[in-house]
Amino acid sequence: MSASEIPGDLKFLKSHEWARVEDNGLIRVGISNHAQEQLGDLVYVELPEIGASVQAGTGAATVESVKAASDIYSPVSGEVVEVNENLADKPETINEDAYGEGWLFVVKASDRSELDELLDADAYAELIENDDH
Amino acid sequence: MTQKTALNATHRELGARMVDFGGWDMPISYGSQIEEHHAVRRDAGMFDVSHMTVVDLHGARVRDFLRHLVANSVDKLKVQGKALYTCMLNEQGGVIDDLIVYFLGDEFFRLVVNAATRDKDLAWIEKQAKAFDVTAQERPDFAMIAVQGPHARAKVIGLLHEVDRARIEKLGRFAAAAAQGPHGVPLFIARTGYTGEDGFEIIVPDDQAVALWKELAAAGVAPCGLGARDTLRLEAGMNLYGQDMDETVTPWEAGLAWTISLDEGRNFIGRKALEAQKAAGVTRALVGLVLDDKGVLRHGQKVLTPSGEGEILSGGFAPTLNKSVAFARVPADATGNVRVDIRGREVPVRVVKFPFVRDGKPCEGI
Numbered sequence: 001m002s003a004s005e006i007p008g009d010l011k012f013l014k015s016h017e018w019a020r021v022e023d024n025g026l027i028r029v030g031i032s033n034h035a036q037e038q039l040g041d042l043v044y045v046e047l048p049e050i051g052a053s054v055q056a057g058t059g060a061a062t063v064e065s066v067k068a069a070s071d072i073y074s075p076v077s078g079e080v081v082e083v084n085e086n087l088a089d090k091p092e093t094i095n096e097d098a099y100g101e102g103w104l105f106v107v108k109a110s111d112r113s114e115l116d117e118l119l120d121a122d123a124y125a126e127l128i129e130n131d132d133h
Numbered sequence: 134m135t136q137k138t139a140l141n142a143t144h145r146e147l148g149a150r151m152v153d154f155g156g157w158d159m160p161i162s163y164g165s166q167i168e169e170h171h172a173v174r175r176d177a178g179m180f181d182v183s184h185m186t187v188v189d190l191h192g193a194r195v196r197d198f199l200r201h202l203v204a205n206s207v208d209k210l211k212v213q214g215k216a217l218y219t220c221m222l223n224e225q226g227g228v229i230d231d232l233i234v235y236f237l238g239d240e241f242f243r244l245v246v247n248a249a250t251r252d253k254d255l256a257w258i259e260k261q262a263k264a265f266d267v268t269a270q271e272r273p274d275f276a277m278i279a280v281q282g283p284h285a286r287a288k289v290i291g292l293l294h295e296v297d298r299a300r301i302e303k304l305g306r307f308a309a310a311a312a313q314g315p316h317g318v319p320l321f322i323a324r325t326g327y328t329g330e331d332g333f334e335i336i337v338p339d340d341q342a343v344a345l346w347k348e349l350a351a352a353g354v355a356p357c358g359l360g361a362r363d364t365l366r367l368e369a370g371m372n373l374y375g376q377d378m379d380e381t382v383t384p385w386e387a388g389l390a391w392t393i394s395l396d397e398g399r400n401f402i403g404r405k406a407l408e409a410q411k412a413a414g415v416t417r418a419l420v421g422l423v424l425d426d427k428g429v430l431r432h433g434q435k436v437l438t439p440s441g442e443g444e445i446l447s448g449g450f451a452p453t454l455n456k457s458v459a460f461a462r463v464p465a466d467a468t469g470n471v472r473v474d475i476r477g478r479e480v481p482v483r484v485v486k487f488p489f490v491r492d493g494k495p496c497e498g499i
Contacts, residue, residue, distance in 0.1 A: 040150075040360065041167040043450040044429055062476070064429045066166050066360060066450050069476075088427070095165075 006032070006125055007099050011075065011118035013057070014127060018099065019075035019118060022106070027076050027115075030103040031063065031094065034128045039065035042091040047083040047105055054080060054107060056114045061104055063094065074107060076114045082106035138183035139276045139342040147356055154359055155249030157184040162358035169361035170452040173328050174493045177282035178357035179349050184248040187275050187336065188258065192267035195242050199234060201401055202261055204384060206394035210236035216307045216325055219392055220384050221257070222403030226410060227380035228387065230254050231372065233325060235309050245277075245334075247374050261402070276342035280354055281332035281365075283493060288352045289322070289333050292345075306331075314341075315348045327362060329369025329491050367458065368451045370421065370488030376432060377419065377446045377460055383410055386462065388419035388487075418465040419446070421487035423458050423499060428475050430459035430482070435474040438467035445473065453490045454499060460487070 010018040016035035020028045036042065044064040054060040054074040061072040083105045087093060094102035109115070119127065135158045144151065149160035160181065162169060172178040192198065199207040205219030217234045230250045235243040246254045258269045280289050290298050294313035301312050301322055309323035314337065321336035337345050350356065363373070370388075372378055378387035385393075385407065393407060422445070424430055430448035443463030451458045459482075463471075472479040489499045 040162060041165055043167075044427055046428075064450070066364060066452075067161075069429065069431065 006121045008121045010099065010121055010124075011115060012121070012124035012127075013073055013075050013118060015073050017073055017075050019115065021115070026081060027078070027107045027109050028103050029060075029072075029075060029105050029107060031072060031098060032124070032128070033098040034131070036095050036098045036102070039063065039067065039070060041066045042094045045087040045091045045094070045104070047087065048080045050080055050083060052080045054078060056111075056117075063091070072104060075118055076107055076109045077111055078107040078109040080105050081108050136184070138181055139339045140181045140183065140278075140346055143343050143346055144181065144356075149356075149358060152359070154184065155247075157248055159184060160356075160358040161360045163356050166358065166360040166364070167452045169355060169357035170364050172355035173282045173330055173357060173361065173365055174453055174490075175283065176355070177280060177285040177288050177332070177353065178355045178361070179346070180279040180281070180357050180359070180362050181276075181346075182279050182334065183276040183339075183342065185277055186246045186248060186251045186254065187272040187277070188244040188246060188255065189270045189272055190242045190244065190262070190267050191240055191270070192262075192265060193240055194265045195240055195267050198262055198265035198267045199242060200399050201265070202258070203232070203234065204394065204401055204403060204407070205392045206396050206399060207234060207236070207242070208396065208399075209394070210234070212308070213237065214304075214308045214310050216309060216323060218307075220378075220389060221254070222384070222401070222407075223380060224403060224406065225380075226383040226403040226406030228374070228378045228382060228384060228389075229257055229380060231374050231378070231389075231392075233323075235323065249375060274339050275336050276339050277334060277336050278342065278346060278349070279326055279328075279332065279334045279362075280349060281326045281328040281330045283330060285330065285332035285354070286324075288349065288354050289335070291352060292348050293320075314345055316344070318345065320345075327369070327371055328365035329371070329488060330365075330493065363447075364449055364452055367447050367449055367460075368453055368488070368490035372460070373447055382462075383407060383415075385410060385415040386417045386419065388460070414465075416465050417443075417462050418467075419460055419462050420467070421458065421485045421489060422448075422461050422471070422473070422482040423454075423485050423489070424456060424473070424480060424482050426480055428457060428480055430457045430473055430475075436461045436463055436482075437472045437474065437479065438463050439469050440464040440467045443467065451489060453493075454495055458487075458489045458499075
């Protein structure tokens with residue numbers, strides 16, 4: 001898979017965060033490859049605490065690139081059960097593998113119907129296509 | 134309308150991410166900004182800086198005119214080709230722009246001023262020049278490429294006509310000379326820069342810029358965008374006009390005291406205001422900050438000191454240091470417990486002398 005292809009199992013916020021429903025029902029969250037390209041080299045990631053409660057569509061984390069700091073919204077409401085500790089020393093992992101090793105945190109969703117509000121991969125691809133023009 | 138340099142299509146061919154910069158469509162990076170930064174610190178990189186404005190000054194009294202126009206003293210320029218960094222001030226001592234002056238002849242000096250301030254600079258220069266019978270001629274027919282890094286000079290010299298190589302090899306820091314480039318292209322080569330590394334800034338005729346860029350790329354010089362230029366100049370402790378100083382700030386308050394020459398009998402614009410401010414005591418100072426903790430210092434963040442508040446001017450991640458540094462304007466006597474408000478969190482920072490990095494290495498105490 002090339003970096004520009006979007007995995008079909010992901011759902012997206014318009015603000016470029018992705019959500020993936022894991023086999024165990026938890027929701028893994030990251031930012032899109034398009035987002036990391038726009039941000040440029042990432043140099044610092046501020047993640048939520050484990051156990052913190054997050055609200056869909058509100059700030060849950062912050063990523064800082066050489067260019068700017070950006071709030072990262074959680075695609076779903078719930079409790080943070082895991083965060084990607086590796087990003088503390090290697091924030092560039094997000095640039096290298098936004099849909100894989102560069103994930104940010106995992107949420108135990110309190111209202112799974114929120115997932116239906118998200119864009120599917122095709123709709124997101126169309127969104128960023130229009131973004132570029 | 135957005136302006137384009139002669140290299141615009143070349144940047145796009147290279148896949149550069151383009152941004153508007155002071156009305157110009159410029160490359161911010163071609164891939165990883167951090168890799169471009171390291172290329173300049175470790176080897177050689179090049180920047181399209183054709184958006185900068187070249188102004189040629191001619192007239193029998195051009196030296197007198199410059200003694201009046203700028204705060205540093207052109208009397209320091211004794212040898213043809215020598216360059217001087219200076220501020221151009223208003224009557225209140227505020228900085229209209231910072232620029233480089235080249236001494237090219239008894240009746241001929243060249244200025245290189247910022248792109249974003251072009252219109253007001255030209256208007257100011259022309260207004261002041263009238264009394265001295267000096268003509269100010271903009272040179273939009275020139276492009277400019279900065280080649281910077283420990284191997285930059287060698288790579289440029291390798292492209293020059295053989296008869297010019299030894300002479301350009303010996304060119305001193307902050308001096309310029311004419312030379313012939315590939316295929317006899319007339320170049321104006323200055324040993325100056327905005328990165329803290331050795332290197333050249335090369336003025337080339339617009340229609341030859343693409344050819345020169347491609348020859349440099351073939352010689353192993355990495356294309357670098359304005360993003361890397363910004364982190365490099367920040368590490369090197371160099372001010373950015375509009376961010377670190379402007380017309381509301383004097384050089385005393387902008388870490389630019391070293392560019393003020395209060396030489397006897399020279400009545401330059403803004404001198405009275407600078408002397409009055411110095412006599413009364415300068416209450417604000419530009420200092421360097423280092424954040425040892427994780428996080429990034431950014432323009433506009435509030436700085437908290439025991440003597441009062443200040444603010445971050447230029448701030449960012451410093452790839453050579455792998456941490457964040459900044460310039461801040463703070464009360465002049467601020468020391469001790471200094472913190473920066475990063476999104477509501479008060480983070481301790483160290484006040485340091487800058488530059489932060491010089492010739493590829495962190496400076497002492499950084």
